[in-house]
Amino acid sequence: MVPPPVDPALRDCDPPVGGKLSRERMLACALEIIDREGIEKMSMRRLARALGHDPMSLYRYAANKAALLDGVAETVLDELTVDPTDPDWPAQLRAVARQYRRLALTHPNVVPLLVTRPLATPLALRPRGTLRPLEATLALLTRAGFTTADALHIYRALFGLLNGHVLNELQExxxxxxxxxxxxxxxxxxxxxxxxxxxxxxxxxxxxxxxxAELERGLDILLNGLTATLTPTTTPTPTP
Structure with a gap:
């Protein structure tokens, strides 16, 4: 099938190399559109026009718009790195928090996907890429000697703080x-x-x-409180 003509006013993503589409290029283009126009302007047809492809070709890589948005969230969270081998767990969590804030400020229109969309999906059914920061944080904290239950409490407290912070910072x-x-x-x-x-x-x-500065103050309160109320129950696992 011959791709439909592309309106120059709508094609704001570079065409795929060699005319071939890939999941990575599709998601990168979707992120560009969301960054500029917001989630409400994103549709499979809009994305197809931007890429210069027939809309049906996109369904090879995303079953529907919901799957596309999940892929965009994964693309952004793929930039969030957690080092589970860091022996200084509070410093590592602080570094993760700063990264998360930078990602939110870089992609403010994606924040609703990161903050509210997961709440509508059971944990085990969420995209794997959105669960990797959780798994890596659990690994970091259990290596530091916390129980898995306490590690989960710390993760929830941290990302509860972060999500509330970025929503507050991004409001007018x-x-x-x-x-x-x-x-x-x-x-x-x-x-x-x-x-x-x-x-x-x-x-x-x-x-x-x-x-x-507000984030740092919040982290001070959170991390100081955690270290005062939760203590590792086992000897930290040494870094290889």
Whole structure:
């Protein structure tokens, strides 16, 4: 079948090398479109136009749009590395957290796929690529001497913090950027002072929000709390 003509305004992905399509190229193009236009603009037909291929050819690599979106999530999470042999588990978790934040800021439109989509899928049915950070983190923590149950608690606490942080950091904080007064910039002046005196008093703090610093503070609280309440039950496995 001859591929349909491609509208130059729609083809914003490089055509596959030699005209041949692959799963990797398809997912890379889907990620490019989502980065620019958002998940709601993604469709199999839209992606086919961008690649210069017939829509039916995409179904060889993704059974439907849901499978395509799962593949995009896997593509992004493939960039998240966890070193299970690191003897300093708090430092490794901190490094993972920083990576995760960078990925979220690089691909903000993909964050809903990373944060909310897995909740609708039983753990064992999720794409394997989305489970690898979990498996590697469990390996890191059990090598450090934690029980598998405690390792899972630590993972959940860490990614609960991370997901909440990136959702908060990516939301629009400024109501009117042309205003010089922080209360007006954030629109907090609309809140009755008798009902929200403390929130209004935080205008300057909210306006000076630093995502990186906020994450570090959250990690300090989390990791310090974990080390104070959870202790390894076995001798850490030595790194080969």
């Amino acid at each position: 904080l400024v109501d009117n950027p042309d205003e010089t007064d922080d209360l007006l910039r954030l629109g907090l002046h609309r809140l009755p002072i008798t009902e929200f005196p403390l929130l209004r008093s935080l205008a300057t703090t909210l306006a000076s929000y630093d995502g990186a």
